[in-house]
Amino acid sequence: MSAITVRLPDGSTKELDGDVSAGALARSIGSGLARAAVAAVVNGTEVDLSAELADGAEVSIVTAATPAGRDVIRHSTAHVLAQAVLRLWPGARYAIGPAIEDGFYYDFELPGGAHFSDDDLVRIDAAMREIIAEDQSFVRSEQSIDDALGVFVDQPFKREIIEAVRDGADEHDAAQSEDADRAISAYANGADFIDLCRGPHVPSTGRLGHFKLTRVAGAYWRGDEKRPQLQRIYGTAWESTKALAEYLNRLEQAERRDHRKLGAELDLFSFPEEIGPGLAIFHPKGGLLRKIIEDYSRQRHLDAGYQFVTSPHITKRELFDTSGHLVWFAEGMYPPMVLDEGQEYYLKPMNCPFHMLIFKSRQRSYRDMPQRYFEFGSVYRYERSGVVHGLTRVRGMTMDDAHLLCRRDQMHGELTRTLEFVLDMLRAFGLSEFYLELSTRPEGKAVGTDAEWREAESTLREVATASGLGLQDDPGGGAFYGPKISVQARDAIGRTHQLSTVQLDFQTPQRFDVAYIGADNGRHRPIMIHRALFGSVERFLAILLEHYAGNLPTWLMPEQFRVLPVRDDHHEYAAHVAAQLHQRGLRGTLDEASEPLGGRIRKAKLDKLPYVLVVGDDDVAHGTVGVNRRGGSDPERGVAVRALADEMDAQVAAHGAPETAAD
RNA sequence: GCCCGGGUAGCUCAAUGGCAGAGCACCCGCCUUGUAAGCGGGCGAUAGGGGUUCGACUCCCCUCCUGGGCUCCA
Numbered sequence: 131m132s133a134i135t136v137r138l139p140d141g142s143t144k145e146l147d148g149d150v151s152a153g154a155l156a157r158s159i160g161s162g163l164a165r166a167a168v169a170a171v172v173n174g175t176e177v178d179l180s181a182e183l184a185d186g187a188e189v190s191i192v193t194a195a196t197p198a199g200r201d202v203i204r205h206s207t208a209h210v211l212a213q214a215v216l217r218l219w220p221g222a223r224y225a226i227g228p229a230i231e232d233g234f235y236y237d238f239e240l241p242g243g244a245h246f247s248d249d250d251l252v253r254i255d256a257a258m259r260e261i262i263a264e265d266q267s268f269v270r271s272e273q274s275i276d277d278a279l280g281v282f283v284d285q286p287f288k289r290e291i292i293e294a295v296r297d298g299a300d301e302h303d304a305a306q307s308e309d310a311d312r313a314i315s316a317y318a319n320g321a322d323f324i325d326l327c328r329g330p331h332v333p334s335t336g337r338l339g340h341f342k343l344t345r346v347a348g349a350y351w352r353g354d355e356k357r358p359q360l361q362r363i364y365g366t367a368w369e370s371t372k373a374l375a376e377y378l379n380r381l382e383q384a385e386r387r388d389h390r391k392l393g394a395e396l397d398l399f400s401f402p403e404e405i406g407p408g409l410a411i412f413h414p415k416g417g418l419l420r421k422i423i424e425d426y427s428r429q430r431h432l433d434a435g436y437q438f439v440t441s442p443h444i445t446k447r448e449l450f451d452t453s454g455h456l457v458w459f460a461e462g463m464y465p466p467m468v469l470d471e472g473q474e475y476y477l478k479p480m481n482c483p484f485h486m487l488i489f490k491s492r493q494r495s496y497r498d499m500p501q502r503y504f505e506f507g508s509v510y511r512y513e514r515s516g517v518v519h520g521l522t523r524v525r526g527m528t529m530d531d532a533h534l535l536c537r538r539d540q541m542h543g544e545l546t547r548t549l550e551f552v553l554d555m556l557r558a559f560g561l562s563e564f565y566l567e568l569s570t571r572p573e574g575k576a577v578g579t580d581a582e583w584r585e586a587e588s589t590l591r592e593v594a595t596a597s598g599l600g601l602q603d604d605p606g607g608g609a610f611y612g613p614k615i616s617v618q619a620r621d622a623i624g625r626t627h628q629l630s631t632v633q634l635d636f637q638t639p640q641r642f643d644v645a646y647i648g649a650d651n652g653r654h655r656p657i658m659i660h661r662a663l664f665g666s667v668e669r670f671l672a673i674l675l676e677h678y679a680g681n682l683p684t685w686l687m688p689e690q691f692r693v694l695p696v697r698d699d700h701h702e703y704a705a706h707v708a709a710q711l712h713q714r715g716l717r718g719t720l721d722e723a724s725e726p727l728g729g730r731i732r733k734a735k736l737d738k739l740p741y742v743l744v745v746g747d748d749d750v751a752h753g754t755v756g757v758n759r760r761g762g763s764d765p766e767r768g769v770a771v772r773a774l775a776d777e778m779d780a781q782v783a784a785h786g787a788p789e790t791a792a793d
Numbered sequence: 794g795c796c797c798g799g800g801u802a803g804c805u806c807a808a809u810g811g812c813a814g815a816g817c818a819c820c821c822g823c824c825u826u827g828u829a830a831g832c833g834g835g836c837g838a839u840a841g842g843g844g845u846u847c848g849a850c851u852c853c854c855c856u857c858c859u860g861g862g863c864u865c866c867a
Contacts, residue, residue, distance in 0.1 A: 245797070315867085325867075328867065347796065352864090353863065516795070519860090725824090726826045728828070731830095756828070
C-alpha cells in the first residue's frame with residue numbers, strides 16, 4: 131500500500147502510510163483527537179472513521195462534542211435502541227430512527243399490535259447497555275436495490291424506503307439516486323442486527339452509553355394519519371455523562387418556567403374542567419396583566435394610525451361561505467348553531483370577513499387608502515382534542531388582529547411599515563433576537579395568478595431583506611390566498627417562537643368583491659394585509675411568562691410593590707406610603723402585620739414582587755422606606771419615598787430588560 | 794382523532810384490596826414582629842358513572858379532564 135497525502139482544515143497536509151483510514155489520520159494527529167473522533171468529513175461528505183482516504187483528499191475529523199458529532203452519536207444510539215427492541219420483541223418491524231434536536235427516536239411496529247409501556251423503557255435500556263458493553267462494531271455494507279430488498283424481506287417499512295430510493299420518489303434521496311450504482315448502504319453490528327442507513331456511525335457501540343430513554347409515543351408512519359400508527363421511543367444521547375446531566379438539567383429549568391405552572395403559582399389563570407379543554411379563565415392578576423399588555427398595544431396602534439373596530443363572535447354561515455372558510459377551514463371551526471327556522475350561525479375562527487364588511491360599509495376612494503383596521507378579536511377554533519396545550523394552543527383566544535387594505539402602489543410601503551411596527555412592539559416587550567421566515571406558494575392548493583404570486587412573494591422578500599434580519603425560506607408554507615412573513619423570536623433560554631405574521635392576500639378582497647374608486651374614476655381591487663402581532667394575547671402572555679421565568683419587568687407586573695409594616699402601629703404610615711405610590715400611577719398593596727415580617731417577605735418574594743417595601747419606626751420618623759428589590763443582593767434602608775417613586779417610574783418607563791435568573 | 798402516561802383537600806405529595814394522612818393555602822385564636830417560613834386550633838379530598846369483591850384510592854369497563862407524542866425524512 132502506497133503512502134497518501136491528505137489536506138486538513140487548517141491547510142496543512144499529512145502523510146499516511148499503510149492504514150489510510152480516517153481513524154488512522156486522527157490517531158496520527160493526536161491521541162486526544164483519536165479519542166474524541168466519531169466520524170470524518172471527506173471532500174464535504176460525512177464518512178465513517180473506517181473509510182479509506184484517497185490521495186489528495188480534504189479531510190476533517192468530526193469530534194463527539196460538536197453538533198455533527200452528537201448527530202452521529204444519537205443516530206448510532208438509535209440503532210442500538212432498535213437492536214435492543216428486536217432482541218426483546220422478536221418479529222418486531224422497525225421503521226425509521228433519526229437523530230433529532232437533542233436526541234433521537236425510533237419507530238416500531240410490534241408483533242401482535244403490542245404497545246410499549248413506560249416499564250418497557252427500563253428493559254430496553256438494560257438491553258441497550260448490554261449491547262454497548264459488548265462493544266460491537268458498526269460495519270458498513272453497500273448493495274444493489276434488489277439485494278437490499280432481499281436483506282429486508284420481512285421489513286415492509288425498510289422495503290418501502292428502498293423502493294422510494296429506487297423510484298426516486300423521495301425528493302431528498304434524489305442526490306443519492308444520481309450515484310452511478312444507486313447503491314443502498316446498511317450497517318450491521320453484531321450478527322443479529324442490520325439496519326438501512328446512510329451513516330456515518332461511531333466505530334463501535336462501546337463509544338456510546340451517555341443516553342436516556344425519555345418517553346414512548348404513538349407516531350404515524352411518515353407522519354400520515356391514514357398510515358399505520360407506530361410505536362415511537364424517544365431518547366437523548368450525549369458525548370459524556372456531564373453533557374447528558376447538563377441537558378437533563380436544562381429540561382428541568384424549562385419545566386420551572388412552564389407558563390402553566392407559573393400561571394397557577396402567580397394566580398393568573400386556570401383551565402377549569404367545568405369549562406372544557408383549551409378554554410382559560412383569567413383571574414384578577416392575570417386579567418390585570420392582560421389589560422396592561424392590551425392597553426399598551428392599543429396606544430401604540432392608535433399612534434401608528436390604526437382604526438379601532440369591533441365585530442361579533444357569531445355570524446350567519448353565508449359570511450364564511452363567502453370568505454371561503456367553510457371550504458378551507460371547516461375542520462378548524464366549531465359546528466354551527468341552528469337558529470330561527472334553520473338559519474346556521476357559526477362561532478368565528480377569524481376576524482377578517484368582518485373587517486371586509488367594514489370596508490364595504492360605504493364607498494371608498496383611493497384617497498381613503500390605506501384603511502388599517504385593528505381589533506382584539508376573540509375567536510374560537512375547534513382544535514383537535516390531543517393538541518391543546520396551556521395558553522399556547524387553545525380553543526378560544528383573542529387575536530390582536532389587523533387588516534390593512536391598500537392600493538397596489540402602497541403595498542411595499544405598508545408592508546415595510548407594518549414589519550417595523552411589529553418588531554418595535556416586540557422589542558418593547560423585551561424580545562430582541564429575531565429572524566424572519568418567508569412562506570411561499572403552496573403548490574397545488576393556491577388561488578390567484580402566477581403574476582400575482584410572483585409579485586407578492588418578491589415584494590415580501592424585498593421587505594424582509596430590507597429589515598436586515600436573517601431570512602429563512604419556508605417553501606410552500608404560505609396560505610392558499612397568499613404568502614407571508616413570520617417573525618420568529620428567540621427567548622431567554624434560546625427557544626424560538628413564531629410570533630407575528632404578516633400575510634398578503636389578494637383572494638379575500640375578490641371574494642367579497644370589495645373595491646375603491648381610483649383617480650381614474652374606475653373600480654379597483656385593494657390589496658389586503660393580514661397581520662397578527664402577538665398572535666394571540668394568551669399565547670403571547672405565555673411566551674412572556676416563560677421568557678422572564680415569571681419575573682415580569684416592573685411595567686408589566688400586575689403588583690409592582692407591596693408595603694409591609696413591621697408592627698401594626700405602622701399601618702397608618704404604610705397606607706400613606708402606598709397612597710403616595712398609587713398617586714404616581716404605580717400598582718401595589720399593603721400586607722398588614724398579622725404575621726411576622728419574615729413570613730410576609732417570603733410570600734412577597736415567591737410572588738416575584740419587583741419591590742418589597744418594609745416600613746418601621748425609623749421610616750415613620752424620617753419619611754422613608756426599606757426597599758427590597760427583586761434580584762438585588764441586600765435590602766436598602768432609609769430610602770425617601772419620593773426617591774423610590776422616581777426610581778420605580780424610571781424603571782417602568784424603561785420597560786426593563788429580562789431578568790434571566792432561574793427564579 | 795390516535796398511541797403511552799396521569800387524575801387523592803385550593804396547591805404539592807403519602808396510603809399490600811382492609812380506619813384516607815401530611816405540609817402549604819384558607820378560617821379562628823395567641824404572638825407585635827426590621828428583610829425568605831412564629832405558635833396552637835379548625836375547615837377541607839379519592840374526577841364522574843358502572844362492574845368484580847365480604848370489603849376498592851388500589852383491579853376491570855365507559856366518560857370527562859390532564860401531561861408527552863403524531864413534518865423533523867434509511
